Amino acid sequence: MINGLRQIREFVQKELGYETTGHDYTHIERVVSLAKLILKGEQADESLVIIAAYLHDVSDDKVTTNPAAKRKAIADQLIGVGYDDAFVGKVFEIIDNMSYSANLKTHHQLSIEGQIVQDADRLDAIGAIGIARTFYFGGHFGEIMYNPRIMPRTGMDKAEYRKRGTVINHFYEKLFKLKDQMNTPTAKKIAEHRQQVMQDFVGEFVDEWNGAK
């Protein structure tokens, strides 16, 4: 039994219920399920994993224009259901350092709990759902789908990464790289199949674009 879980879920549902870039509450539920699966193969603090999984996108600058206010809301929520400052610190240590964008220029060493949440979040970024979320995100932000003359970008910092690219380039700029960056054996295994699904999709897409099929 995880203390305060019902209230934390209601809080996240309220925060992300209307999110329309692929980080809505259903993304959170998938990440929580994947985190539970990964947890079975690891020795880790289950409460910390589950709570960080629920809260990981609430204060992200992709989904809010006021991350500072959302961080305060997260801390108030956790303190309100009885967690202490040390636990709140561990949750922020995870959610502040786990994202792809936070690790573009520096590698943050995460706790085992952070590694599990990061793997779960990254698994939901790849495979069939990953493809769907990427087009959804691209449409929301007015990205074009593809232009063979625009090359995938390399060596980006966070500001560059947040500039519009193309949806197909996002596979090369991020999604295809995730398989080799998984932390846990469980996630590495699941990522193999999801990687293949994405590679097949992008291959077909480009062939159709070129009139080869």
Ligand code: ADP
């Ligand atoms: P993180 O929170 O790990 O930094 P990202 O910001 O990289 O996560 O992205 C989360 C998801 O949003 C990606 O997996 C992808 O589906 C989508 N996304 C992010 N940037 C782009 C982009 N430039 N084009 C299309 N989709 C994107």
Ligand code: NI
């Ligand atoms: Ni996420």
